[in-house]
Amino acid sequence: MxxxxxxxxxxxxxxxxxxxxxxxxxxxxxxxxxxxxxxxxxxxxxxxxxxxxxxxxxxxxxxxxxxxxxxxxxxxxxxxxxxxxxxxxxxxxxxxxxxxxxxxxxxxxxxxxxxxxxxxxxxxxxxxxxxxxxxxxxxxxxxxxxxxxxxxxxxxxxxxxxxxxxxxxxxxxDDEIERALQNKVREAIQAESDRATYDRRAQAVDRERAIKENELNNRTELARREAELVELAGANDRRRTEQELERDELRARATVANSRLGVDARVDEIARVAEAENNALAARLSEYNGADLPALLAAIAPEILTAMPRVESLTITPDMLAGAVQKMMNNVREGAAA
Known part of the structure; x- marks a missing residue:
């Protein structure tokens, strides 16, 4: 102003x-x-x-x-x-x-x-x-x-x-339209909130499903590894058994071979002993072949007495002695001839 x-x-x-x-x-x-x-x-x-x-x-x-x-x-x-x-x-x-x-x-x-x-x-x-x-x-x-x-x-x-x-x-x-628009917006916001809630629930369900699938996959993988472990343990046991069987077979073969070698050695020894006894018997028989009867009886008398059973008392008659001596001489000649 x-x-x-x-x-x-x-x-x-x-x-x-x-x-x-x-x-x-x-x-x-x-x-x-x-x-x-x-x-x-x-x-x-x-x-x-x-x-x-x-x-x-x-x-x-x-x-x-x-x-x-x-x-x-x-x-x-x-x-x-x-x-x-x-x-x-x-x-x-x-x-x-x-x-x-x-x-x-x-x-x-x-x-x-x-x-x-x-x-x-x-x-x-x-x-x-x-x-x-x-x-x-x-x-x-x-x-x-x-x-x-x-x-x-x-x-x-x-x-x-x-x-x-x-x-x-x-x-x-105006007021009525504004209230209607506010209600529309509120409903839209509520719907968006509900949608967000549903989305969160869906995400929670998806995460839970993923967790369960992960657990199932872990259990499946664990079962598969356990199966592989069992199969590997069975293969190891089978291999161990096979190795033991092979070892037992080798041991049995060695035992049989050793037994066979022992038998062969025993047979060879018996054969050598028998051959030596046959040679000795042949030599004695060749000696007995030219000897007279009294000398022959004197030579074989110890062996005859050794082979005969023990007799506490014996009565020999001339007939019995002559027949027995004659039979023995025949046997000796037949053996020498053979």
Whole structure:
């Protein structure tokens, strides 16, 4: 607000750094600048105070989508007056020389004008889209539509007004549709949660099955190794038995060979003894062949007596002795002849 002090025949005006003062005198506008301080004659003078700080305008306005659904758009706009003199010519920023307040509501008028334009362009953008598409990318769509529309408004540029920033905070449907969409989203989230739960259970089942398969494979591998071990032990026992049988067979063959050698040696010995006895008997018989009977009886009498059983007492008659001696001599001759 401009501070105006009155003195006799003169007045003094002072503004802040965010307010641009324009002094009107004699049909001419004299720019005094922001934060100006000057003397003026109150008679026939006007002072316009144009704000040069960033003005923040916010509004919530409705729009209808292509599928006839109503949405509310919440937007915030930053407006800046870049040409205060041009703005003072297009809008009434004059102040009361008595107290320094605006004589009208220029900022409210500017707000209504800017918001009405933004509402128009937002409604055009919403009418070209369905509710689903608008809710999906509504913030960007609305911001771009409002920004392009306001940039094309030439009368704003001619009035020295610049829309420095546009922010669309929210695009919301009516309460019933929003609750329905929330329920849909909740159901989708719940379904996704249930699906994740089922997936975790399926993964747990798969892991359990994999563990069981691994255990079964381990048991199968253990059984196979045990079978190989049993087969190897059986092969070792069989080989050991075969080796023992071969060893026993070799031992038996050696025993038989030794027995055979002993028998052969015994037979050879008996044969040699028999041959020696036959030679000795032949030699004796050859000696007995030319001997007379008394000498022959005397020679063989010890052997006859040795071969005969022991007799405690014996009575021999001449007849018995002559017959026996004759029979023995016949046997001896037959043996010598053979």
């Amino acid at each position: 401009t501070t105006i002090r009155h003195f006799p025949f003169a007045a003094h005006a002072t503004s802040t750094a965010t307010r641009f003062l324009i002094h009107g005198r004699g049909g001419r506008l004299i720019p005094r600048g922001a934060g100006a301080s000057f003397w003026f004659n109150p008679l026939g003078a006007t002072i316009s105070e144009v704000p040069v700080e960033d003005l923040e305008f916010g509004a919530i306005f409705p729009a209808v989508t292509a599928d006839r659904q109503e949405v509310s758009v919440q937007a915030a706009l930053t407006v800046r007056i870049v040409d205060p003199e041009a703005a003072a010519r297009r809008m009434d920023f004059s102040v009361n020389l008595g107290g320094g307040e605006w004589t009208s509501r220029p900022l409210q008028i500017l707000h209504d004008r800017i918001i009405e334009l933004a509402r128009q362009y937002a409604a055009q953008a919403a009418g070209a889209l369905t509710l689903e598409a608008l809710l999906a990318d509504g913030l960007v769509i609305m911001r771009d539509a409002i920004s392009r529309g306001l940039a094309e408004e030439t009368h704003l540029a001619e009035a020295g007004i610049l829309v420095a920033g546009i922010s669309v905070v929210a695009v919301r449907p």
